Amino acid sequence: MNFDSFKEAVVRAAKAQGIEEYELYYQAGESVSVSVFKHEINEFSSNVNGGVCFRCIVGGHMGYASTEDLSEASAQDVVRRAADNAGILETQEQEFLVEGGQTYHPLELHPYELPTTDKLVETVLAGEKAVYDADPAVIDGSSASARTNKRTVAIFNSKGLDLHYENNSSVFSAEAVVSNGQEMANAFKMEAGSFDKLDLAEFVKEPVEDAKSQLGADVAPTGAYPVVFAPKAMASMLRTFAAIFSSESTQRGLSQLGGKEGETIAAEIVTLIDDPFYPESGTPINFDAEGSPAVTKKVVENGKLCTLLYNLKTAAAAGVKTTGNAAKASYNSAVTVQPFTMYLAPGDITEEELLKKAGNGVYINSLGGMHAGANVISGDFSLQSAGFMIENGVKTKAVKSFTVAGNFYSLLKQITAISDKVELPGFGGITAFGAPAVLVEGLTIAGK
Amino acid sequence: MISRAVxxxxxxxxxxTGADYAEIFAEHSLDHSINMVGGSVESVNDTVIAGVGIRVYKGLRSVMATTTDTSESGLLRCAxxxxxxxxxxxxxxxxVLRERLYGDIHPVKIVPATVPNKEKVDVLKEGVFAAKEYSDAIKQVTGTLLDIDHNILIANSDGVYAQDRQIRTRLxxxxxAEKNGETQTGAARPGRRMGMEMFEHEVNAKEAGIHAAKQAITMAGASYCKAGVMPVAIGNGFGGVIFHEACGHSLEASSVAYGMSEFTGKLGQQIANPKVTAIDDGTIPNAWGSINVDDEGTPAQKNVLIENGILKSYMIDKMGGRRMGMAPTGNARRQSYAFTTTSRMTNTxxxxxxxxxxxxxxxMEYGLFAKEMGGGSVNPxxxxxxxAVNEGYIVRNGKICEPVRGAALVGKGSEVIQNIDMVGTNLDMGQGMCGSSSGSxxxxxxxxxxxxxSITVGGR
Known part of the structure; x- marks a missing residue:
């Protein structure tokens, strides 16, 4: 059955089982993806997926159960399982469902026609060709892929909430593999948005150049240096450590920012914003995973922590209002807290000026192994890096196979300059991170 | 689930339309987990995953379509x-399909889905409270008891019609821990391909909690590891993650068949120190990574990957096998019907x-003893x-000395396996979730x- 019939079946089942406070969350997607290898389409996939999460307040606790099987029997089963799961919970915090009838930020949905399957095929073939044409060092293994995604989210609850959202998105990516006869290197770039604006020859320059620069690159010398993070590297640091700004983390003792609202936690030049309607995010949305209105907020302003991110439950526990940051990793996940598009606000100097300010140091172009080398709770990180040496204020020889180590809480205070252009590396999801280039003093580089 | 005729x-x-291979992968799975934060049960995740992935090949071209509509008409539309x-x-x-019964080499005595929530909570609490009560320095404990019950069906144009039920349990x-305002973590994550009987003889929940607490306290008292190049002893069990990441992924057909591996074309060559023999074995009874049959219908196998340093085998799925001109090795795996199968590891x-x-x-005159490793990643x-080194100690003059934190091991797979120059006798396994293109x-x-x-140790 479809979602509307399933919804009715759930309402009947809840009534029959005497459950009064409940919510049904629905998420469905249709995606098409195409990839090319050695000049031929090698993979094509067309996926339809989706599921529902039923949650209900029983005995003061919120029980969850989810299913991808939208049948009458499944509707009864999901209600029974959620009530049963509520029975073992021991949380003290009060649980809430959003009241219906709230006001939501008007959404300017850009009319966005998804590329057809033929267009996807044409784009990946041309994209792969552009990679090969960009440089003679490019070898087989280089590839391109494209994907379209239609996403539907609906939330319905027993308090009169009935929200619905649809979004189309498309993503193009290219990977360059290069060789100098002795060794290979690779780099990858992904961008969300319309394919009409895509200049393939221009797009592939960055991954090809990044990969090429790693050929014959030296291992960076060990020491403490001024470090410049490229925008995409800084965005990936933010993604990794974003959980420290979550009230759920602070309330569980898993972030050190608990009770620090109003205090200085970063250098004065640092302003961090969470914006559900960031123009380049591709997935603007005006309600969060509980159905609260999504709003733009400054998380850090001039180094001062203005607010943590909250959902209904964590806000009530802290005695504040929700910031509309309830989130679900997937339709079947418990409600947690996440930013929408979180970005470090730009400074007023160019990246060239930033490098001059660094003088002699290391430029980090890419970071790897984030899940291994970063401890979100302690803030410690030791991350695999590649980039360039900075000598007399300019990028010089490429370096690789080194780690950059420090602590994220300290890093926020060690930022001494921020460039004027924010980049938002494309991931195509609801949560995105952006940053300009930043200069950080006092990190350790471990290489040779 | 779906009849042979359908x-x-x-x-x-x-x-x-001319495919030379066609395949159905259907699943109806239950994923259930109970989560504790501090001393109380905070949430339960409880999901039914149900859907079908249909794949067709023609030469080196592959197409997949998925659906959650598992009625006959829904399946025909997807096909x-x-x-x-x-x-x-x-x-x-x-x-022409012929039903195959591969049998089950991973018997389950207590199916978790039939155990009441309350009994599961008791086991989880045993682990969490053991950690919480270990010391005043322990400031927070989180715990999860996870059980998964996957019913899968594979039917393909090679004539296979087979079903399997994969049950796994993990704590x-x-x-x-906090010392002088600095926090550090410790963890234990034992799991098996078995039911709740895992807690009767294989895993002691209390010991798991104590292990996590001890590690957190040791690390909270540690100073930062100094960076440098040095000899490193890597502990047994989860220490094997270094081989998994640095070599295992590069021996998967998904890298090798595309020329994207440093081990492409090296079968029969000395790629590792003669001390190194490495194995991927999906048939170990009740082991966390074990299977009866892979997700393309090939029975699980024990594959010697490297024998005394010589490369003997890759891990191969059907499409990888086509590109490489080699037979599949029982390593085709996917997280669920929604992911495209590729070559993956089992127990490596x-x-x-x-x-x-x-x-x-x-x-070791001066070096690092990486007693317990954390996660890692590799570019194949x-x-x-x-x-990451979760628990590390400096070794001085052949003696294990003070703990150090924040250490990371950095290097290149092909070099590190040449440099494994001593191999001990206390083989053990550690459990993980491996993420790649076919999911987790x-x-x-x-x-x-x-x-x-000799290896680069990142620190500060």
Whole structure:
């Protein structure tokens, strides 16, 4: 059955089982993806997926159960399982469902026609060709892929909430593999948005150049240096450590920012914003995973922590209002807290000026192994890096196979300059991170 | 789940435009987990995953379509979509399915889905409270008891019609310790391909909690590891993650078949130190990464990957096998019907050697003993890897000395396996979830205590 019939079946089942406070969350997607290898389409996939999460307040606790099987029997089963799961919970915090009838930020949905399957095929073939044409060092293994995604989210609850959202998105990516006869290197770039604006020859320059620069690159010398993070590297640091700004983390003792609202936690030049309607995010949305209105907020302003991110439950526990940051990793996940598009606000100097300010140091172009080398709770990180040496204020020889180590809480205070252009590396999801280039003093580089 | 007759009709439809291979993967799975934060049960995740993935091949081209509509008409629609995407042509193959019973080498005594929540909570609490009550320095404990019950059906144009039920249970405890305002974590995450009987003889929940607490406290008192190049002894069990990441991924057909691995074309060559023998074995009874049959219908196998340093085998799925001209090895895996299957590891380990464990530590004048490893990642093209050391100690004059934190091991797969110059005798396994293009799947890593003669240690 479809979602509307399933919804009715759930309402009947809840009534029959005497459950009064409940919510049904629905998420469905249709995606098409195409990839090319050695000049031929090698993979094509067309996926339809989706599921529902039923949650209900029983005995003061919120029980969850989810299913991808939208049948009458499944509707009864999901209600029974959620009530049963509520029975073992021991949380003290009060649980809430959003009241219906709230006001939501008007959404300017850009009319966005998804590329057809033929267009996807044409784009990946041309994209792969552009990679090969960009440089003679490019070898087989280089590839391109494209994907379209239609996403539907609906939330319905027993308090009169009935929200619905649809979004189309498309993503193009290219990977360059290069060789100098002795060794290979690779780099990858992904961008969300319309394919009409895509200049393939221009797009592939960055991954090809990044990969090429790693050929014959030296291992960076060990020491403490001024470090410049490229925008995409800084965005990936933010993604990794974003959980420290979550009230759920602070309330569980898993972030050190608990009770620090109003205090200085970063250098004065640092302003961090969470914006559900960031123009380049591709997935603007005006309600969060509980159905609260999504709003733009400054998380850090001039180094001062203005607010943590909250959902209904964590806000009530802290005695504040929700910031509309309830989130679900997937339709079947418990409600947690996440930013929408979180970005470090730009400074007023160019990246060239930033490098001059660094003088002699290391430029980090890419970071790897984030899940291994970063401890979100302690803030410690030791991350695999590649980039360039900075000598007399300019990028010089490429370096690789080194780690950059420090602590994220300290890093926020060690930022001494921020460039004027924010980049938002494309991931195509609801949560995105952006940053300009930043200069950080006092990190350790471990290489040779 | 889906009858043989319906599967035949659906495969026929999928292959109607000239496919030379067609496959149905259907699943109806239960994923259940209970989560504790501090001393109380905070949430329960409880999901039914139900859907079908249909794949067709023609030469080196592969098409997949998925659906959650598992009615006959829904399946036929999905098959038609796959057939259409493959191209225009006429049927080339005939579909005749014969049911196969592979048997179950991983018996389950207590199916978790039939155990009341309350009993599961009791086990989880045993682990969490053991950590919480271990010391006043423990400031926070989180715990999860996870059980998964996957019913899968594979039918393909090679004639396979087979079902399997994959049941797994896992306990995870993470402890946070605080000393002088600095916090550090410790963890234990034992799991098996078995039911709740795991807690009767294989895993002691209390010990898991204590392990997590001890590790957190040790690390909270540690100073930062100094960076440098040095010999490193890597502990048994989860220490095998280094082989998994640095070499295992580069031996998967998904890298090798595309020329994206530093080990492409090296079968029969000496790629590792003669001390190194490495194995991927999906048939270990009740092991976390074990299977009866892979997700393409190939029975699980024990594959010797490297024998005394010589490359013997890759891990191969059907499409990888086509590109490489080699047979599949029982390594095709996917997180769920929604992911495209590719070659993956099962239980991958470095076999026991002949070096005395004490001799390994005694051999080091100055170095690092990475007693317990954390996660890691690798770029298969370059072999560059990065691992966190969760519990590390400085070794001085052959003796294990003070703990150090924040250490990472950085290097290149092909180099590090040449530099494994001592292999001990205490083989053990550690459990992990491995993420790759076909999703997140349970895998075991393993090894005895080993010594790497020289590696870059990242620290500060």
């Amino acid at each position: 599967c035949e009709a659906v495969l026929q439809k999928a292959a109607s 038609a979509q796959a057939a259409e995407a493959l191209g225009q042509g006429t049927a080339q193959i005939e579909i 995870m405890v993470t402890a946070v 380990y470095i076999a026991e050697g002949t070096d005395n464990n004490d001799d390994i530590i005694a051999s 093209v370059t072999g560059a890897f990065n691992f 799947i349970p895998t075991n890593v393993g090894q005895p205590l080993i010594r790497v003669s």
